[in-house]
């Protein structure tokens with residue numbers, strides 16, 4: 604029998620307890636509470652071994668592969684690189700109006716040079732289409748204005764009719780009052 608010597612792990616926050624042999628032979632290599640220096644170049648941050656994945660998710664100096672050119676870029680520069688990467692596929696500036704070409708960003712100026720005439724034609728066609736659209740909109744606008752005037756006129760007619768009805772009602776009320784008065788004074792022979 605070997606005498607076992609009970610001891611604790613010296614790493615801050617670690618609750619491990621056991622015999623010294625275990626500590627030296629097994630635990631020290633596996634302790635999750637050992638402080639580690641991030642080995643991503645330029646980082647220099649320290650974290651507990653158990654937090655490795657957490658740090659890896661946010662480390663600004665972790666190398667990330669660009670999906671366009673397959674170069675490794677540190678995370679802190681990845682955003683800019685994704686925008687500027689010469690290998691990135693882009694659409695022609697005039698894609699929406701008819702130049703359905705796609706190419707690497709680095710070839711954009713080449714394309715613009717070689718397709719100047721085509722682009723000019725597309726812009727001109729677009730201009731004509733816009734002009735037609737404006738004409739159609741103007742016509743539609745005129746129709747709406749006419750309808751609006753009709754509605755307003757309709758409204759005025761209704762108001763006038765309303766006024767006439769009110770007057771008729773007043774006259775009728777007056778007559779009713781007269782009749783009531785005549786009935787009260789027992790006049791049997793009345794005329795409306």
Ligand SMILES: [Zn+2]
Nearest residue numbers: 612617619634
């Ligand atoms: Zn430990």
Ligand SMILES: [Zn+2]
Nearest residue numbers: 641643646662
């Ligand atoms: Zn790091």
Ligand SMILES: [Zn+2]
Nearest residue numbers: 669671672688
């Ligand atoms: Zn790239």
Ligand SMILES: [Zn+2]
Nearest residue numbers: 695702704718
């Ligand atoms: Zn184009």
